[in-house]
Amino acid sequence: MSARTASGPRRVAVIGGGIAGLATAALLAAEGHDVEVFEQRDDVGGRAGSLAVDGFRFDTGPSWYLMPEVFEHFFRLLGTSVEEQLRLEVLDPAYRVFFEADRPGTPAPSPLDITADTGANLATFEDVEPGAGRALADYLSSSSEAYDVALRHFLYTSFTSPLGLASPDVLRRLPRLLPLLTRSLQDFVGARFSDRRLRQILGYPAVFLGSSPERVPALYHLMSGLDLTGGVMYPEGGFTRLIEAVAGQAAHHGARIRTGATVVGITTEELPAGRRPRRGPRSRATGLRWRDREGQEHVHAADLVVGAGDLHHLETRLLPPDLQTYPQSYWDRRTSGPGAVLVLLGVRGELPEMPHHSLFFTRDWKANFDAIFAGSVPDPASAYVCKPSATDPTVAPEGHENLFVLVPVPADPGLGRGGADGQGDAAVEAVADAAIRQVADWAGVPDLAERVVVRRTIGPGDFAADLSAWQGGMLGPGHTLRQSAMFRTGNVSKRVDGLLYAGSSTIPGIGLPMCLISAELVLKRLRGDTSAGPSPEPARPAEDLAVGPR
Structure with a gap:
């Protein structure tokens, strides 16, 4: 059965125990699917890892908690809340x-x-450069609008339907949005502020996007509204606590998490001639091959495989050349x-x-x-x-x-x-x-x-x-114009039916919130949901579904 249409419970194998893989496992398990996660390292977390040495505990990855609406929505989809999971x-x-x-x-x-305090930040800008306080207020107003539009139309979509992009809400804002795509963040900021210190404060979020101010579109000025206004x-406990909370939700809903399990190949079979679509995949995923800590190889059967690790590795190392949607030649043209x-x-x-x-x-x-x-x-x-x-x-x-x-x-x-x-x-x-x-x-x-x-x-x-x-x-992959939004690497294989992708390599992009959204995009594909916005949140059950210490 196609991974692009709604279906009954599936056996799902998730490759990678970073936040995207854990979030995917949690959402699909809560939906009633039979989910198993395969993580090659001894601990989950991926880039959001943790290291303990001589009484010190270091987060080895993300350390900025931004876009709180995304975290709140994710946990509510699972019947819980940020308040119940994190301090x-x-x-x-x-x-x-x-x-x-x-x-x-x-x-x-x-x-x-x-x-x-937004007011204090406006005053700081004004002290550095007369007039910059007013300019920052206008900048943040534009940032807030761009962020709101992105949440409603550009982040929670796989761009399978043009209706989201052609909505009256987007069309009404096109005169303001299009210039933000055709000029760089550096130019956008430079036209409004002269002092290089202020320019740097407004330009540095480009680094969070894997790029630089002169390489990312000005649309990403939306990032500044996140730390300058809220x-x-x-x-508490660091970002490893966030990983524990997401993993806890996955386990709570029935997903199994296997560590020390290195996936060495995605197994496939050819679709019978009578079941092949006129256009699209000729093969379907049947599971994966994985190797345990002792080097023993195993086969795991699945109806659906979700690659939630590095997409270059998944495509070029775990699939034969004829089944790669994104072969090495594709990556040679990417940044x-x-x-x-x-x-x-x-x-x-x-x-x-x-x-x-x-x-x-x-x-x-x-x-x-x-x-x-x-x-x-x-x-x-x-x-x-x-x-x-x-x-x-x-x-x-x-x-x-x-x-x-x-x-x-x-x-x-x-x-x-x-x-x-x-x-x-x-x-x-x-x-x-x-x-x-x-x-x-x-x-x-x-x-x-x-x-x-x-x-x-x-x-x-x-x-x-x-x-x-x-x-x-x-x-x-950095968020240049040709690697952002609908131009970013897609989250479905065009060669293998039942193979989907999540994580920072695919839409919507880099960062913990984006990885949570990428997991939801897998859920939406299985539901056959082509809407542009976040999924409807379930009503809270009477019982307390909180997982983890409070």
């Missing part, structure tokens, strides 16, 4: 931005704080988001100079991004630092701080892998050393390196080896 704290300041000096030998501009939140060097530091003593989130922006931002996409490590490099111990005492021993440092670098596994205590590959450790020096200098913590008691690094080689990430990228 969220609004961060204030949301983040602090440190800037490189305008010229060598001159003092750096003072750091700027973005808070949970603040940034943090789930990866950046790679990253992650530096996980346990630090003795307090670091009041930095709040929960800090951004370190270089003076010549264009040169920084150009170097990354040209294959070179920038010097100096912009960086992001998360200090969750500012909010969560459970992530570090008493009297210590937990630092997660992310430095965007080229998506190139050849840069190497990280390691413990500076023993990773040379290029990765050199990036880590430079980042520690930079943070120490710009934030005013001259003895930072001497206070490090735990150090672990992760490089592009680790993303490639551990997560099967295309080109060792930290996020997935």
Whole structure:
């Protein structure tokens, strides 16, 4: 039976235990399907992983809780709520931005704080550049409109029906929306603000989208409305707690999660001649082959396979060439988001100079991004630092701080892998050393390196080896115009019936909220639902369906 039409209960095999795979398993199991998840690592989470070392616990991936409406909707689809699953704290300041000096030998501009108070942020912009407060208010109004339209028409759809794009709501806004697709975010921001610090604050969300301000469409200014108007939140226990909540919901609804299970192939059979569509697949998925920790190979039968891992790996490694919808030649024409060097530091003593989130922006931002996409490590490099111990005492021993440092670098596994205590590959450790020096200098913590008691690094080689990430990228294909919305890689195989996709490689794109939506798009396909908006939420049952500690 076609995966494109509504049907009865199915045997579903999900490849990948990251948030997209777990969310898919939860939604399909709640729908009554028989679901099993296959995750090659010993723990679920994928890019949203966790590492415990000597009393420190590090999130090794996402650390910004944005688009709260998406999380709320997802949990309500499962009969529960964010309030029942997570304890969220609004961060204030949301983040602090440190800037490189305008010229060598001159003092750096003072750091700027973005808070949970929109009025305070307007005042900050006005203080930096007269007139920028009013300009920011107009900018955020436009951002809010774009975000609202995206939620209702562009994110919760597989673009199988033109009706969503041709709705009166979209058509009425086309004169404002089309220019946002034909110019870059960098140009859009630059036309409204002169001070480079303000431009950088409004342009940095492009990094969350796996790109740069000059490479993403201006439509993505919608991201700025998320942290400049409502603040940034943090789930108590870290983002591993979010993974536990989604995995808990999957198990609660009957899905089985198998770790240490490496999928080595998707099994298929040819459709009988009489059942082949005039156009479309000639084969159908019958399950998968997987290898356990001992190297023993097994076959798992399924009516539907959902690939929720890296799509390049799934297509080019788990299917024969004649069944690949997205072969290597397709990926050769695509653009990866950046790679990253992650530096996980346990630090003795307090670091009041930095709040929960800090951004370190270089003076010549264009040169920084150009170097990354040209294959070179920038010097100096912009960086992001998360200090969750500012909010969560459970992530570090008493009297210590937990630092997660992310430095965007080229998506190139050849840069190497990280390691413990500076023993990773040379290029990765050199990036880590430079980042520690930079943070120490710009934030005013001259003895930072001497206070490090735990150090672990992760490089592009680790993303490639551990997560099967295309080109060792930290996020997935970047959100350039030709890789966004209806132009992004689709979520259904054109060669194999019963093979669907979820995760950051496919629609709607990169980030935890997008991965939750990608899982819902699988559910909508099975239901035969071609609507453009979120699925209807079920009425809450009388009994309490909460899973996990409260």
